[in-house]
Amino acid sequence: MTPPSGAKTVVPSITVRFAGDSGDGMQLAGDQLTDTAAVMGNDFATLPEYPAEIRAPAGTLPGVSSFQVQFSENIIFTPGDSADVLVAMNPAALKVTLKRLRKGGLIILNEDAFTAQDLARAAWTSNPLLDGTLKDWQLLKVPLTTLTRNALKDSPLTSSEKDRCKNFFALGMTFWLYDRTPDHTIEWIREKFGPKPEIARANVEALKAGYNYADVAESLPSPVAVRPAKLPPGPYRKITGNDALAIGLVTAAQLAKKTLFYGSYPITPASTILEFLSRQKHFGVKTFQAEDEIAAVGSAIGASFGGALAATGTSGPGLCLKSEGLNLAVMTELPLVVVDVQRAGPSTGMPTKTEQTDLLQALFGRNGESPVVVIAPKTPSDCFDAAVEACRIAVEHMTPVLLLSDAYLASSHEPWRLPDIEKLRPIQAQHPSGQPGKQFFPYARDPQTLVRPWALPGTLGLEHRIGGLSKTESGGVSYDPDNHEKMIRLRAEKVARVADRIPLMEVRGPTSGKLLVLGWGSSYGATYQAVTELTEAGKKVSQAHLTYLNPFPKNLEDVLKSFNIILVPEMNSGHLLMLLRNRFPGKNFVGYNRVRGIPIFVAEMKEEILRYL
Amino acid sequence: MSLPIHPDAQEGRPSHSKADFISGQDVRWCPGCGDYSILGAMQQTLAKFDLPTEKYVFISGIGCSSRFPYYMKTYGMHSIHGRAPAIASGLRTVRDDLSIWVITGDGDGLSIGGNHILHVLRRNLDVNIVLVNNQIYGLTKGQYSPTSPVGQMTRSSPAGSIDYPVNPLCVAIASEATFIARTFDQDPRHMGEIFARAMKHKGTSFIEVLQNCIVFNDKAHQSVVGRENRDERMIYLKHGQPLLWGKEGKKKAVRLKGLHPEAVDYDPAREKEYLVHDETDPLPHTAYFLTQLLPPEFPVPFGVFRCIERPTYDELLNRQIDEAKNKEGEGNLKDLIYGNDTWTVK
Numbered sequence: 001m002t003p004p005s006g007a008k009t010v011v012p013s014i015t016v017r018f019a020g021d022s023g024d025g026m027q028l029a030g031d032q033l034t035d036t037a038a039v040m041g042n043d044f045a046t047l048p049e050y051p052a053e054i055r056a057p058a059g060t061l062p063g064v065s066s067f068q069v070q071f072s073e074n075i076i077f078t079p080g081d082s083a084d085v086l087v088a089m090n091p092a093a094l095k096v097t098l099k100r101l102r103k104g105g106l107i108i109l110n111e112d113a114f115t116a117q118d119l120a121r122a123a124w125t126s127n128p129l130l131d132g133t134l135k136d137w138q139l140l141k142v143p144l145t146t147l148t149r150n151a152l153k154d155s156p157l158t159s160s161e162k163d164r165c166k167n168f169f170a171l172g173m174t175f176w177l178y179d180r181t182p183d184h185t186i187e188w189i190r191e192k193f194g195p196k197p198e199i200a201r202a203n204v205e206a207l208k209a210g211y212n213y214a215d216v217a218e219s220l221p222s223p224v225a226v227r228p229a230k231l232p233p234g235p236y237r238k239i240t241g242n243d244a245l246a247i248g249l250v251t252a253a254q255l256a257k258k259t260l261f262y263g264s265y266p267i268t269p270a271s272t273i274l275e276f277l278s279r280q281k282h283f284g285v286k287t288f289q290a291e292d293e294i295a296a297v298g299s300a301i302g303a304s305f306g307g308a309l310a311a312t313g314t315s316g317p318g319l320c321l322k323s324e325g326l327n328l329a330v331m332t333e334l335p336l337v338v339v340d341v342q343r344a345g346p347s348t349g350m351p352t353k354t355e356q357t358d359l360l361q362a363l364f365g366r367n368g369e370s371p372v373v374v375i376a377p378k379t380p381s382d383c384f385d386a387a388v389e390a391c392r393i394a395v396e397h398m399t400p401v402l403l404l405s406d407a408y409l410a411s412s413h414e415p416w417r418l419p420d421i422e423k424l425r426p427i428q429a430q431h432p433s434g435q436p437g438k439q440f441f442p443y444a445r446d447p448q449t450l451v452r453p454w455a456l457p458g459t460l461g462l463e464h465r466i467g468g469l470s471k472t473e474s475g476g477v478s479y480d481p482d483n484h485e486k487m488i489r490l491r492a493e494k495v496a497r498v499a500d501r502i503p504l505m506e507v508r509g510p511t512s513g514k515l516l517v518l519g520w521g522s523s524y525g526a527t528y529q530a531v532t533e534l535t536e537a538g539k540k541v542s543q544a545h546l547t548y549l550n551p552f553p554k555n556l557e558d559v560l561k562s563f564n565i566i567l568v569p570e571m572n573s574g575h576l577l578m579l580l581r582n583r584f585p586g587k588n589f590v591g592y593n594r595v596r597g598i599p600i601f602v603a604e605m606k607e608e609i610l611r612y613l
Numbered sequence: 614m615s616l617p618i619h620p621d622a623q624e625g626r627p628s629h630s631k632a633d634f635i636s637g638q639d640v641r642w643c644p645g646c647g648d649y650s651i652l653g654a655m656q657q658t659l660a661k662f663d664l665p666t667e668k669y670v671f672i673s674g675i676g677c678s679s680r681f682p683y684y685m686k687t688y689g690m691h692s693i694h695g696r697a698p699a700i701a702s703g704l705r706t707v708r709d710d711l712s713i714w715v716i717t718g719d720g721d722g723l724s725i726g727g728n729h730i731l732h733v734l735r736r737n738l739d740v741n742i743v744l745v746n747n748q749i750y751g752l753t754k755g756q757y758s759p760t761s762p763v764g765q766m767t768r769s770s771p772a773g774s775i776d777y778p779v780n781p782l783c784v785a786i787a788s789e790a791t792f793i794a795r796t797f798d799q800d801p802r803h804m805g806e807i808f809a810r811a812m813k814h815k816g817t818s819f820i821e822v823l824q825n826c827i828v829f830n831d832k833a834h835q836s837v838v839g840r841e842n843r844d845e846r847m848i849y850l851k852h853g854q855p856l857l858w859g860k861e862g863k864k865k866a867v868r869l870k871g872l873h874p875e876a877v878d879y880d881p882a883r884e885k886e887y888l889v890h891d892e893t894d895p896l897p898h899t900a901y902f903l904t905q906l907l908p909p910e911f912p913v914p915f916g917v918f919r920c921i922e923r924p925t926y927d928e929l930l931n932r933q934i935d936e937a938k939n940k941e942g943e944g945n946l947k948d949l950i951y952g953n954d955t956w957t958v959k
Contacts, residue, residue, distance in 0.1 A: 035954070038956055039956060041958065231958045232958070233957075233958050233959055234957070234958060235951065235955050235956070235957050236955060236956050236957070236958060237951060237952050237954060237955045237956075238954065239952075247949055247950055250944070250946070250949060251946060251949075251950070254944075254946050259707055261703060261706060261707050263703055280944065280949070281933055281934045281936075281937035281938070282934075282937040282938050282940075282941040282942065282943060282944040283943075283944030283949070284934055284938075284944070286706050286707060286930060286934070288702065288703065288706055290699065290702075290732075291699075291728055291729065291731070291732040292728060294696060294699065294729075295696070295698075295699035295702070295728070295729055295732065296699075298692070298693075298696040298699030298700045298702075298703065298729075299699050299700065299702045299703030299706070300703055301692070301700055301703065302672070302690075302699070302700035302701055302702060302703030302704035302705075302706075303703035303704060303706060303707045304703075305670075305690060305700070305703075305704055306703070306704040306707045306708040306711075307707070307708070308703075308707040310703065324693050324696075325693065325696065327693075328692055328693050332690070417958075418950055418951060418955065419950065421946055421947055421950065457667070457668075457670045457688035457704075457708065457711055458667055458668060458688075458708070458710055458711060459667060460665070460667050461667070462667070463636075463666055463667055463686055463687050463688055464688065464689075465636070465638075465671075465682050465683050465685075465688070465689035465690065465691060466689075466690055466691075467682070467683075467689075467690055467691030467692060468675075468691060468692060468693055469691060476638060477638075477683065
C-alpha cells in the first residue's frame, strides 16, 4: 500500500496510546505500531500497562489494558510524558487514560461502545461525548465496530470473531495518520495466522479498511510524518528489559563456559525471565521453579556450590524472603546473581507498577555486616549488559551481585543495537585442583582481589565444608573475636576492590558547572531527554548516571567536586540521595523524588532542573 | 567413566576405611548424644562403597544434628535453618556425579523447613535425607518441637505442649516419597543397612532416625527402643515377610479386619491371613498404614516402609535438555541475541 500523498507536516516525534479491554488486542496493536516504527528507522520506547487482574469484567475500569509508544527522529529513552493521540476502544479506557493525553491531543474513540450500559459499566455518571468533558481535546468519533463488521461482511467468521478484528481497523487508521506503511503488519498477520487463513484475511481486511477509511473520511486531521532517527549504524532488534536480561544471563553462561542455573518463584514483574529461560534448554539452561522465594535462592546457592553459573530472580517482596539466603552466599563467598525487578511497594503495593524503592534493601536489608555488589541497568537493552556484568563480577570476585531492574524496564521496548558477539570478553572462573598432601584452605585469598578459591565438589583432595558460621582461613568454625572481625573486613574489602575493575563514570555535557543531574536505573531516560532539550535551549546542565551502586566508580568524588549542585532524581523517597550525603558530606545534594508507580516525566524533570539554574 | 552413585552392592574388598571419612574437626555434641552413633554408622557405611570421599556432599540446616557435615571428610555445607533440601536440589540439578546427603532434624526439617521437605520429596530429587528426630529443640536448649508429644513439659511449654505432633513418615508418604525408612541411634548395624539401602536407591530417600537427646529429652524413645521393651514394642520390617513380633513361642502377627488392624497370636497354620510386608507396593496405603501402628497394642515398625521406582527430577530435566538439543540443535548465541526480527541502520 502506498502512504498518503501530498504535503505532510513533519514532527520530531509522536506518542500514541492504545487503550481498551484486556481482550481488545491493545498490546498487539501497540506492538505492531512499534515494529513499524523500527522498520521505518525511528527510535522508539514503549510503555505497556496491563491490569493486575487477569480478566476483569468487560468494559470496567480495572480491566483496561493500554500501550503507549513514542517514535521519534531523535534518540529517546522514554515512552513520552503524555500521548498525542489516544485510541480508546470503550468508555472505561477513555476514563482511565484520558489524563495521560496531552491537552489538545486527538482522541479516536469507538462510538459504538458508548451506549448507556457501556457508560454505566465504566462509572461515567453522564455521557462524556455530550457533557463537555472532552472539550480540551480534538475528538474523532468512529463507529469502529460497525465499520469493521461492514468491512468483513463477506467473511465466514462469526460476528464475535469479526469484532475482535477492530483493533486492526484502529491500527490501520493510525498508520495513515502517521504516514506509516501497513505492509510490515500485513506480512506479520499472514505469518502469525498462517494456519488460520480466514482470520488472517479478516485482520488484513480490517487493517486496510481502517487505513482507507482514514484516507477518505474528511473529519480526520491531515497526516503527520516522523523522519528516521540518526541511530548509530548496526544491526538492531526490538527488546524488553526482561528479555534482554534473560539473554544476558544465557550469554554470560556461554562466556563462562558454564551451565546456567536459574532458580525462581513466579512473581510479577520478574516471571517473564523464568519463562524465557525455561525455553532455552538447547543451551543447557536449567530452570528450577522453586516452591518459594527462599528455596529459589537456596537452590541457586546449591547450584553455585556445584560449579554452575547460578542466578535467582524476583521482585521486592521476594527479595525480603531471600535475604537470609543472600547472607549465606555472602558468608560462603559463592558467586550468585540475584535479580530484583523492582515494583511499587511496600508489601504487595502495586505489583505491575514501577519504583526504585529497593536500593536500600539491596544494600542493607540483611543481618550482620553483609556487603554485596549492586548494579542497575538504565534502559531495557542495558539489561543485557547489566546481566553479563553481574555474572562476570559474581564469578570473578566470588560474591553475590544484586541486579536492580524495575517494572518499567522489564516490559518496555526499545531498539537494541546488537552486540558483536566475538568482542564479548570470556568470563574467567577459577577452579583449583588438589595437590597431594597439601592442606586446602577454602578461605585463602588472592592477594590482589581478596577472592577465595571456588573449589568444586568432586575435586580430589579439596574436600571442605563451608557454611553460615564464622570460619577461619582453613574453614574451621571459629568464635575468635579477632578472626571474626578480620573476616568481616576482608569480605567488605573484597567487594570494595571490585571498584578497581569497573569503568569510570562519564559526564554528558560540561564536566564542571553549576548543576549535575546524577541518577541511577531507569530514571536515565527522562533525565537524558530533559538534559538534551535544555541543552539545545542553551542551558548549561550536565548528566551522569550510576550503573554501579556498590561499589561506586572510583572517579565519583572527582566528578562531584566540579559541580555546585547535584540533583538526584529517583522513584523513591531519596535512597541514593541518602547514600551520597553520607559518603560526601559537605556536597550540596538535592533530590527529586516521586513514588507514584510510573516513570518520571521529562517535563517535570526539566522544570526541576530549571529551578536550580 | 565416573563411579556409579547408586552402587548395587558392596562388592569385594572395600577401598576405604571409616577413618577416610573422619574430618578431624573436634566433634562438639554433648557426651552421650545419639548423634555420635549416627555419625559413626554413616562413616562406617560409606567406607564400604567404592565411591571416593570427594564424591560425597553433606548439606545440613541448623540444629544439633546439622553440625554433621563438619565431621565428615567430604564436601559439605552447613547452611541455614530448614533450607538444606533447597540447596541440595540446586546442587543435584547441576551435578549428577555426586552422592548428596541432607542432614536435618525434627525442628529443621518439619517446622521451619517443612515446606522444602514436602517439595523435595514430591519432585523425587535424587538425594538422601536423614531426619534425626529427638522430639525437642536441642540447640536452643529445650523447647518443644513439631514431633514432641502432647503434654510434654519443656522450657517453652511449662504447662505441657498443646500442639498435636506430626509423624515424619506420614509427611513423607503424603509427599509420595519413593524411599521411606525408619531406624534408631542405638542400632548401628540397622542404621548401616538403612543408609546403604538409601545409597542404592535412585530418587529421594527419606530416613527417620529416632535419636536420644541426653540433655533435654532423655529417654524420649525409651518406651519403644529400650532393650527391655524391644520385643513387644519394635518390629523390623522385612520385605515379603509377615509382620511378626514378640518373644519366641509367644509371637504375634497383624491381621486386617476391613481397614482395621488387629494383633493376633501367631499360628503357623493361619499364616495366609497375616499382613505381609510389601515395600514395593506402588500405592501408598500400606506404607501409611504401617506408620499408624502404635503401642501398646502394636509394635513400632523399623526398616524400609516403601521403596518404589519413579523417574527422578534431575533425570527428567536432563532428558528435556537432551530432547531440546536434538530438536533445535545446540544453542547458538547469535541466533538468540538476534532473534527473528532484526533491522539494520546504515
